[in-house]
Amino acid sequence: MIKKVEKLVESLNSRYKEREDEISGALLALLSGEHVLFIGPPGTAKSMLAKDICHCLDQSKFYYYLLTRFTSPEEVFGPLSLESLKADEFRRRTEGYLPDSNIAFLDEIFKANSSILNSLLTILNEKKFHNGRKVMDVPLYSLYGASNELPEEDEGLQALYDRFLFRYYVSPISGDENFASILSSSDQGFDPPVHISMEDILSNRESARGMEVDDEVLATILALREDFRRADRYVSDRRWKKTVDVMRIAAASLGKERVDISMLPILQHLLWDVPDEKESVRRGIFESCVSHGVNLSNLRKEAEELFRLAVSSRNLVDADARFPRVVYCYDCNSSFTNLEILRKHNSAHPKHSYMDPFDDSRGRSKGFRKYGYEELINMLEKEHGWKLTEKTDSPQSRLYRKEVQDLRSRQQKALKGHDQERASLLNELKENIWLSQRDRKDLQLIFDHRIVILQEITVLLDDIEKVLD
Numbered sequence: 001m002i003k004k005v006e007k008l009v010e011s012l013n014s015r016y017k018e019r020e021d022e023i024s025g026a027l028l029a030l031l032s033g034e035h036v037l038f039i040g041p042p043g044t045a046k047s048m049l050a051k052d053i054c055h056c057l058d059q060s061k062f063y064y065y066l067l068t069r070f071t072s073p074e075e076v077f078g079p080l081s082l083e084s085l086k087a088d089e090f091r092r093r094t095e096g097y098l099p100d101s102n103i104a105f106l107d108e109i110f111k112a113n114s115s116i117l118n119s120l121l122t123i124l125n126e127k128k129f130h131n132g133r134k135v136m137d138v139p140l141y142s143l144y145g146a147s148n149e150l151p152e153e154d155e156g157l158q159a160l161y162d163r164f165l166f167r168y169y170v171s172p173i174s175g176d177e178n179f180a181s182i183l184s185s186s187d188q189g190f191d192p193p194v195h196i197s198m199e200d201i202l203s204n205r206e207s208a209r210g211m212e213v214d215d216e217v218l219a220t221i222l223a224l225r226e227d228f229r230r231a232d233r234y235v236s237d238r239r240w241k242k243t244v245d246v247m248r249i250a251a252a253s254l255g256k257e258r259v260d261i262s263m264l265p266i267l268q269h270l271l272w273d274v275p276d277e278k279e280s281v282r283r284g285i286f287e288s289c290v291s292h293g294v295n296l297s298n299l300r301k302e303a304e305e306l307f308r309l310a311v312s313s314r315n316l317v318d319a320d321a322r323f324p325r326v327v328y329c330y331d332c333n334s335s336f337t338n339l340e341i342l343r344k345h346n347s348a349h350p351k352h353s354y355m356d357p358f359d360d361s362r363g364r365s366k367g368f369r370k371y372g373y374e375e376l377i378n379m380l381e382k383e384h385g386w387k388l389t390e391k392t393d394s395p396q397s398r399l400y401r402k403e404v405q406d407l408r409s410r411q412q413k414a415l416k417g418h419d420q421e422r423a424s425l426l427n428e429l430k431e432n433i434w435l436s437q438r439d440r441k442d443l444q445l446i447f448d449h450r451i452v453i454l455q456e457i458t459v460l461l462d463d464i465e466k467v468l469d
Helices: 002-015 020-032 046-055 073-077 082-086 114-126 158-162 176-184 198-208 215-230 237-253 261-269 275-289 296-313 339-348 373-382 395-415 418-430 437-468
Strands: 036-039 062-066 103-107 128-131 134-137 142-147 166-169 322-328 335-338
Touching: 002 020, 002 046, 020 036, 020 046, 020 142, 020 166, 020 198, 020 237, 020 261, 046 062, 046 103, 046 142, 073 114, 114 128, 114 158, 166 261, 198 237, 215 237, 215 261, 215 275, 237 261, 261 275, 261 418, 261 437, 275 296, 275 437, 296 395, 296 437, 335 339, 373 437, 395 437, 418 437
Parallel strands: 036 142, 036 166, 062 103, 103 142
Antiparallel strands: 128 134, 322 335
């Protein structure tokens, strides 16, 4: 299977420019028995790609139709059978129509009327079609839908939208070189170098059935699910279950015996709801993938927020009382005679630094040091004995200390085995044909940047503990 898929991916990528994700997804959906939605402007080769995918199957039947609100069920599911009407039965002649196809492409799918959409839901869900009094099996492997826009929430199309597990936003060709290649290419039909048979698909599904999923993968999915909840992004339980099934199919096609962490990037095309979420969902999945299920960006944001809460929880002592000495701002040379004025200045200019009021060189000496606001407060209290804040062991402070421990535990989990994990995962990613070159490059960049983020989080957590001491 892997050799066949590699040849098909290579051949299709040479025919279509800037469509790596769509090609891999369309083939993986075919192997998984799932459906694909292409969103984007017309003229971006969506129907052409669906037809070419159909040619990759042995003895396959392809059905294509452009839907409008005036499209009748007869045009999609077949005309009424006159013979059945004579026998006082309602039955359609489905030969050559959607219920008889292996692969289908429905353009402007969300413009169909309710009578068509109701039957489509059954076909997409159960691969069944109610033909009169009989329920017939539909030999459909995958249905590719296309739309220039997403359905509105009040149109009642969310159920249909959710049935498309794979979702892609298809943009026009952006690179000049790729665009020139498209202009100069011939319009010859696609001749696949190999074909996938139904036996291949069934054999791969059998290999995937019951395949074990690594604990690390399950832990990362649980962490992603929690991140989605915090961001108020809804993903149905059915969709989460199907994502694991797709990873099993993908792993089986690569000859793997288990679903490992290298399969997780596939989820980037399965979990976003609107195109505006696409990149943030992708980033979150990639960061979790290389950090043992820990999203470092979210972890850093949580640490920053906890630092702000810890600082604000400190009780100021007589904020209007005059300082023993005047404090000066290093950046604007403003002077401060009490804590209230200093605090307001810091709120307005959080990046300004301050000078030690006992350093009479006013910053001219080589050994001079400037302080951030919190550093200054700590220095004045510890080195010069100024009583500026009261630190009490309040329930709130104890809660913050517990949260620091939790954040540090998650940070250590992300740091665990960094170098070994990096080499192992990057090697696995090279062999994963379901990922694009961009995916591999971005995952490596995240790995390389991860240590920097972890160091920033370490500094934040240390600062929080200093504030709470």
